[in-house]
Amino acid sequence: MTGCVYFNGKLLPSAGTGISPFNRGLLYGDGVFETLRVYKGRLFRFGQHVQRLQEGLQVLKIQFHDVVLAVEQSVKEILQREKIIEGAVRISIFRGDGEGPDPPAGLTPSFLISIKSSIPYRTDDYATGYKARLVSVRRNSFSPLSRIKSLNYLDNILARLEAREHKAHEALLVNSLGWVAEGAASNVFLIKDNLLMTPPVDAGVLPGITRAAVLEIAGAARLQPREETFSPEQLAAADEAFLTNSLMEIMPLVMLNEKKIGDGKPGKFTEELRLHYRNLVNQEVMFSL
Numbered sequence: 001m002t003g004c005v006y007f008n009g010k011l012l013p014s015a016g017t018g019i020s021p022f023n024r025g026l027l028y029g030d031g032v033f034e035t036l037r038v039y040k041g042r043l044f045r046f047g048q049h050v051q052r053l054q055e056g057l058q059v060l061k062i063q064f065h066d067v068v069l070a071v072e073q074s075v076k077e078i079l080q081r082e083k084i085i086e087g088a089v090r091i092s093i094f095r096g097d098g099e100g101p102d103p104p105a106g107l108t109p110s111f112l113i114s115i116k117s118s119i120p121y122r123t124d125d126y127a128t129g130y131k132a133r134l135v136s137v138r139r140n141s142f143s144p145l146s147r148i149k150s151l152n153y154l155d156n157i158l159a160r161l162e163a164r165e166h167k168a169h170e171a172l173l174v175n176s177l178g179w180v181a182e183g184a185a186s187n188v189f190l191i192k193d194n195l196l197m198t199p200p201v202d203a204g205v206l207p208g209i210t211r212a213a214v215l216e217i218a219g220a221a222r223l224q225p226r227e228e229t230f231s232p233e234q235l236a237a238a239d240e241a242f243l244t245n246s247l248m249e250i251m252p253l254v255m256l257n258e259k260k261i262g263d264g265k266p267g268k269f270t271e272e273l274r275l276h277y278r279n280l281v282n283q284e285v286m287f288s289l
Helices: 024-028 046-059 065-082 123-128 154-165 209-221 232-236 268-285
Strands: 003-007 010-012 031-039 087-094 110-116 130-134 170-174 180-183 187-192 195-198 224-227 240-245 249-256
Touching: 024 087, 031 046, 031 268, 046 065, 046 087, 046 209, 065 087, 065 110, 123 249, 130 154, 154 170, 170 232, 180 232, 187 209, 187 232, 195 209, 209 224, 209 240, 209 249, 209 268, 232 249, 240 268, 249 268
Parallel strands: 130 170, 130 249, 195 224
Antiparallel strands: 003 010, 003 110, 031 087, 087 110, 170 180, 180 187, 187 195, 187 240, 240 249
16 A cells, blocks of 8 residues: 545545645645654654644644544554554644635634655665755744744745755755754754754744654764754854654755765764664654554
């Protein structure tokens, strides 16, 4: 099986969801989403993903209690029923049906859960590393949307399209003040003189689940973790750098704007962090969903 979806708790083929043309997620990107990785049929840090969903719904002023409970139950049923061993689960929650910029009162949120039995990252990429491009799209650090996973992903898409023109794997966005914020679909870290740095959330950064896990395990790799702003020039001058998200885990970043970071190869600390991260995953999924 390559993919199917659960719409409001009902299993459907991926081409037959029957979403209303007045769904506000479809019309305006009015909703939130989460993407989780499946390991050995279990989810890593499902509770943290649910918490971030709730925080995003709260920012958007969407009533979330009942829909989040339904999502949790549906995800449990999916894992038991579809027997996905390795893959990905995406949860999308929409405000409901209604037209216009002023959402009608009393809307009932709906949700969609899709599952895939594959991950869009190649083993070879971890051996060679990613290339990134600083793009013209800016991350608005003053917007509440910068810290949630909104269905409105157009800034990220435009950033990726610009990076693709330069044959880069990932786009890096700076914020309104010119500091490095994050990738179009990733958090970014640099390593310099045994310091592990990643931009703070108030720089316009999504509080990534993998990002948080990496900060936790930094000490095991003899690194001092810090949440600090840094410039594109500081990133380019780093000893090592890497990107994170729930599906890619930890991806070495070896080039920025066609210039090498460090020696242009995945670094030893990055590789060590990858091992510590996978050990953490293996330990936690033993007791998860």
